[in-house]
Structure formats: C-alpha cells, structure tokens
Amino acid sequence: MSATAARSREDDLAPSLADPRLIVALDVPSRADAESVVERLGDAVSYYKIGLQLLAVGGMETARELKRRGRKVFLDWKLHDIGATVEKATAAIVGTGACDLLTVHAEPQVLAAAVRGRAGAIGTKIVGVTVLTSLSEADVREVGYEMGIEALVERRIRQVIDAGADGVVCSPREAAMARRIGGPKFIVVNPGVRPAWARSDDQARAATPAEALAAGASHLVVGRPITAANDPRAAAGRIVEEMASA
Helix, strand or coil: CCCHHHHHHHHHHHHHHHHCCCCEEECCCCCHHHHHHHHHHHHHCEEECCCCCHHCCHHHHHHHHHHCCCCCEEEEEEECHHHHHHHHHHHHHHHHHCEEEEECCCCCHHHHHHHHHHCCCCCCCCEECCCCCCCHHHHHHHCCCCCCCHHHHHHHHHHHHHCCCCEEEEEHHHHHHHHHHCCCCCCCEEEEECCCCCCCCCCCEEHHHHHHHHHHHCCCECCCCHHCCHHHHHHHHHHHHHHHHH
C-alpha cells in the first residue's frame, strides 16, 4: 500500500481530530479537484459543503464518497421552486443517504415543502437561506424589498421556525439575532467567514471565525481561505485554533 493510500485509510477511520463546526466549501471545478482538497486536508476536516458548481460535475458522487469515508455533507443547493417540486427534490436528496444538511430559500411555501419532503428522515437537517452574504443594503433595495437586511433576516428566521425547519443560513452579523430567536438548538450556519489573515473576496457582510462563534453561529462555512491556501491543512488548523479560543 502506498503512503498516500495508507494515510487515506487512516483518515477514513479517524476524522475526530477535526472541529465539526467547521464546514469546508468544495467550490471547485471538478471531482478531481474536490478529491485533492479532501486528500490534502485529511483528518483536519470532517464536514464539507457541496454547492452548485460541483453538483454539475458529479457532486452527488462526491457526497456519497465523503459519507463512505465518515465525513458529513452539506448540500448547499438553495432549492427554490413551486412546492411540489421542492418536496419531491428534497425526498430524492434525502433518499440518497448522502446529505446531513440541505439548504432551501427561506420562503414559507418552499420551507414547508422541504419539511414535507424530508418525511421524518431526522438524519437530514433543513436550513433556510435568509439573505445572501454577498448582498448589501443597497442590493436588497434594488431587488425590491422595502425593509432592510436585518428586518428581512428576522422575518425569515421566524418563517423557518414556523415551517418546522431546523435553522438558517445567515451572515455573522445576524447570528446573534438568529440564536436569540431560534434558541440553543437552532442551527445557525454562517458563510462569509474570513480569518483576519484572509481576503474578504466577494463577501459584503463578513466576520472572523471567533466573531461569528461569539455571536451565536453553530457552523462556519469557509472556502477559499482554506482551499486556495498553499497548505490547506495548515490553514484549516489555524482556523480551528481560532475557533477553540472563541
């Protein structure tokens, strides 16, 4: 057995060195790129996000492989369609057994349909996307909302709770509100998390890992600061250290 294969087998058996609150975004162009990131991270990461970019090139196969290796999978697909379609899509996704966390847009009909589609499969959690972290107040007004971001996020948090979903995706700036309204078991996923040593990229409402956790986040999604680093494992380690100190 090669050294790489041996390390891979050891990592399959011991993802416990990772912090399960850290979700690494596999926003990469191919399955091969995703596998390379997972291989380089080894047992430093136990939770991965698969978004639309990877979905188009074998994302579900990657999800199944990650589950086989003992990792957790966040399918960030932001389902948004008529209720019947969302319900059937959710049921199909849950049926694969390869999804621990699934995003839908936090609109009442969409949320209710996703909860119905899950049909009691408690292994998959449904979280509603409130307002994308790339959007500013000006962007929200341009879309046509008369209320500001904070008021819109609050409305959507309450709609998630009313629908019986499990949590929200929001920026770190709204994490405290989500925690206060949702309570201690509410899932609060924060993308737009950037350590102080990383660029903000296209995130308009970002925060550091320590800031997000202190505000009330339960999970942090980090992509480019880890996946684009010269040493992804070391970058993940630095972030986990900061999380531990929060």
